[in-house]
Amino acid sequence: MIVVETNKTKNKIIDAATALFNNQGYDGTSIREIAKLADVNIANISYYFNSKKGLLEYLITKYFEGYFQRVDEAISDNREKHISEMLYCVIKSALNYQFENSGLTRFVYRELSLDTILVREIMSTYLMREKYIYSSILNVGIKRGEFEDISTSSFLISVKSFLSTPFLFQHYSQEVLQWSVQSHLFQSKYMSDFKLWINRYLCINRIQIKDEENSYDVNDSTLENEIAVCGVV
């Protein structure tokens, strides 16, 4: 019996490229390095992705496809809830996806801060789509009288800022703050901060957002201790 290994080489390239792009940036990484880390012949990169740029586009596309899949699922799964709860769940799903693909995520956010043709293309497709999703949620909330009447821009900048910070400052957190954004603790705390934000900034009347999986409570003494151990508090 022959076990078909679905494209071992291709996956090795993807993993190596993600790691290197993440740490050194796209332009700071050569395909030579990628091939070496992947333990693969250089020509394979051209073979599978046509070019270095093709590899970049593949990774970004892969990132956004996964992102929207997760976000769309979250929307479907939370149709029935209050709009603030839905927003919470959507952002939580998005953030979870990002944490599961943190290397890819940091790299994509960094790359999107450039002014290139590729970036402009991404903005006019994926980011427009994302804007549509989040602004729709906002508008529904406003219409239903759940949310304050804040501008789409303010809302979106806040959301994007919230989603990107753990990744763009990942290295800073580790080196300067000695605090791992990858830890479960951080992620719980970060989500509860978002809950706070929804309540204090967005909602007209405070509501109780239920969060089954993650029953993190800021006053939970166990966690307090964990934080203390981290030497952060």
Added chain:
Amino acid sequence: MIVVETNKTKNKIIDAATALFNNQGYDGTSIREIAKLADVNIANISYYFNSKKGLLEYLITKYFEGYFQRVDEAISDNREKHISEMLYCVIKSALNYQFENSGLTRFVYRELSLDTILVREIMSTYLMREKYIYSSILNVGIKRGEFEDISTSSFLISVKSFLSTPFLFQHYSQEVLQWSVQSHLFQSKYMSDFKLWINRYLCINRIQIKDEENSYDVNDSTLENEIAVCGVV
């Protein structure tokens, strides 16, 4: 009378490099491009900065020296005030500095998200110093009973996130949100959001932060109109 032109060529290089690094990233920019944009011979980059890396280090150093000068001034000028007012003024000064040097700023924030030796050095010097400054303000506030007892890490990540977002998402704001973060309107609004954050998250008792220069009022109808024109609201 002799007019001293302080090193025209060097400044032309600095300006060109800042613009290109800002848009294309450090690794995405060649010294040939810089020399061409600066309308200067390529060898001058070596002459003035030794190497491309030397130019990078010069710009980053220049950025942080200006940053700390502004921040230190703000601290000196606001010694007498409430600590929450002081925090507000310091952040405002920092943000003003960044807006005045927005190209340099975006570039520095992006570069700091990499894992390089240079970045590690910067973190262990400039960012440690910055951490010391902001965490001192936080601790004083906590001791005086003005601030909630939140962790240094949470505080710093919020501050860094606040300071960086307008720059890292500058292009996104323009292309996707059609909203210029460079506008006076945005900057006023952004500062008033920070005032809100201090009051709602940080301060135990809400206080009235006075801000002479910037008497921006969210309900000011003129500005509302301006926003409408921007097509954002």
Added chain:
Amino acid sequence: MIVVETNKTKNKIIDAATALFNNQGYDGTSIREIAKLADVNIANISYYFNSKKGLLEYLITKYFEGYFQRVDEAISDNREKHISEMLYCVIKSALNYQFENSGLTRFVYRELSLDTILVREIMSTYLMREKYIYSSILNVGIKRGEFEDISTSSFLISVKSFLSTPFLFQHYSQEVLQWSVQSHLFQSKYMSDFKLWINRYLCINRIQIKDEENSYDVNDSTLENEIAVCGVV
């Protein structure tokens, strides 16, 4: 039948580099020139030798490996003979090797007169090994009572001088003396001079060194004529 062409490009580079290094010196030759003379793309030098310095090291290593192979063979083949005969045969082999690779040889001798790290490394390996070989021969000769008790240093400097002169003064011989050190005549005469040196300086009792291949006799009238033709005598 498949004819294996052992790396045509690599060999073309080697030949071109040898010729140019020989005439212009290592530092006086650019890899552009080498590539041009070899009729090969410049990047192949990096591809096959990593760097220009790598090419240099390759050539020097190649030279010494060939040199010691020849010398070791000569030693093995002449174990049974008198030590003075053995010395003669070893030096003859070495000199023959050098004449067969005269371009490489001149270049290596010239390069070894520099004070570089590479030269120091070569000295502590290859030249130490060479010293060991020749000084062993000397010591055996002294112990057996065949050779005078002269110092290792004097002996080695004489030997090195003898081996290098035809190459370091090759150009001088041609231009100033109109005498080709590459000619069979020169080489025969040079070896017979060495025979003389062994007899007059080194050996306590004059012996008759037999030299099958090279039955050159200084009084041979044919050769005298050849010399006359050369316009040297």
Added chain:
Amino acid sequence: MIVVETNKTKNKIIDAATALFNNQGYDGTSIREIAKLADVNIANISYYFNSKKGLLEYLITKYFEGYFQRVDEAISDNREKHISEMLYCVIKSALNYQFENSGLTRFVYRELSLDTILVREIMSTYLMREKYIYSSILNVGIKRGEFEDISTSSFLISVKSFLSTPFLFQHYSQEVLQWSVQSHLFQSKYMSDFKLWINRYLCINRIQIKDEENSYDVNDSTLENEIAVCGVV
């Protein structure tokens, strides 16, 4: 009173250039290095010598002028003596000059092993003149019946080899043989070897060459000890 310092800067350049050309070769040395070692502005090299090549030519010319001055003096001073004694004294003077300028000497010998236009020019002038001098001495010796009838070429190659070896193998002697060719001991021994060469190869009847200054005797026990100390014997 103003003391005229005869061109301090020029001399600093000459010294630095000699040292660096000696160790790294002409092509291996940049004018930047020279200027730095001389602690002088780069432009001064162009100012005093027009170009790097001009500096090279200046040094080589300087070398040969000094060389011929010494040789001519030796010839004048020893007109009355036996021709073999004269030869001895001339070579001794030449060698002394070379030892006094050993840096320059090694560098010149190395450079002359190249095939450049400059070298060809030097050969057709200085080296032709040198050839004339030494071959005249040889011919006079032959005519007078003092010397064997050997070819000019053989004679000149031997002489050149003798004059150059201590310099071209200077580094080799130090590193491999642990023997300083700069020492007075070496130079004495080397001259007495030359005396031997004259007697055994060149002269028909052995003569006693008198050498006032340098009464070195191979059997002198003091020197034997000195040699022993050097660890060479």
Added chain:
DNA sequence: GATGAATGAGGCTTCATTCAT
């Protein structure tokens, strides 16, 4: 599928030199 050879373009840096002062 995967590879090693080979390439042209362009990377950064250093070169020797010039010129106004």
Added chain:
DNA sequence: TATGAATGAAGCCTCATTCAT
């Protein structure tokens, strides 16, 4: 006499890519 600014050319090397196998 001496210098700092500035330059064009060339240095070596690495880049991403192609192609025959």
